[in-house]
Amino acid sequence: MIRKFSLQALLWFVALMQLFPLIWLINYSFLKSGDFFGKRILQWPSQPEWINYVNAFTYGSVPKFLLNSFFITMASVLLAALLSLMLSYAISRMKWRLSGVTMAFIMLGMIIPIHATLLPNFILFNELNMIDNPFSLIFPYIAFSLPISVLILTGFLQTLPRSIEESAVMDGCSVYGVIFRIIMPMTKPAIATVCIMNFISWWNEFIMANTFLTSEKFKTLPFSIMKFAGQYSSNYGAQFAVMTMIALPTVIIYLLFTEQMSRGITAGAVKG
Secondary structure, three states: OHHHHHHHHHHHHHHHHHHHHHHHHHHHOOOOHHHOOOOOOOOOOOOOOOHHHHHHHHOOOHHHHHHHHHHHHHHHHHHHHHHHHHHHHHHHOOOOOOHHHHHHHHHHHHHOOHHHHHHHHHHHHHHOOOOOOOHHHHHHHHHHHHHHHHHHHHHHHOOOOOHHHHHHHHOOOOHHHHHHHHHHHHOHHHHHHHHHHHHHHHOOOOHHHHHHOOOOOOOOOOHHHHOOEOOOOEOHHHHHHHHHHHHHHHHHHHHHHHHHHHHHHHOOOOOO
């Protein structure tokens, strides 16, 4: 009994520590900029400063930057899911000499940080006149989404029986018909997991976006924070309001689909 109570208390403590940064973020988004410097970690305001969120929407260009972030992130997520599905099918189902080498080469991408490619990508996109273009972000995001996506989908495909595909081929179904009419519906849990993981990874990415995007037309949501950073002073309340809005979609998606992610990741762990 004591051991069970101690374990539960420990788990509650760990959960609280994990949630504390989010609570702290929301708390500070309702403070005045002058209230940030105090002795207490959490300072609950007597009257919430909703003006911080108003300023974020008006002066921070949140609606426009939000649409840009949504377009770039969703384009990257959907294209990465499509390419990884076809690539996983080719590696796990088709027999060709370099399939194992190709899989190993793709897995090497998991050990390379995306920001290690910042300079070569900048040189390449500059030569192609693609600086300040949404595709200068979409292409790297897709490339660095493929390794983990292919790993998950390949493991999931290995658990599926081949007899369904063989029957479809005997009925005259083409390769693309097998992939999109047979395989895709059967791999929905793994595809959903891949999409959620990639969305969380790229939704608030800033370093690549700050390097390749220069005009207001294509900037993403994290740039709204910089709108309130001055040389001598900053509107911290508005900055925390923007950061709260940036974090909110990923938190909601994670809470809604955490069980789906767990099933999708572990589905390919056991073959048979």
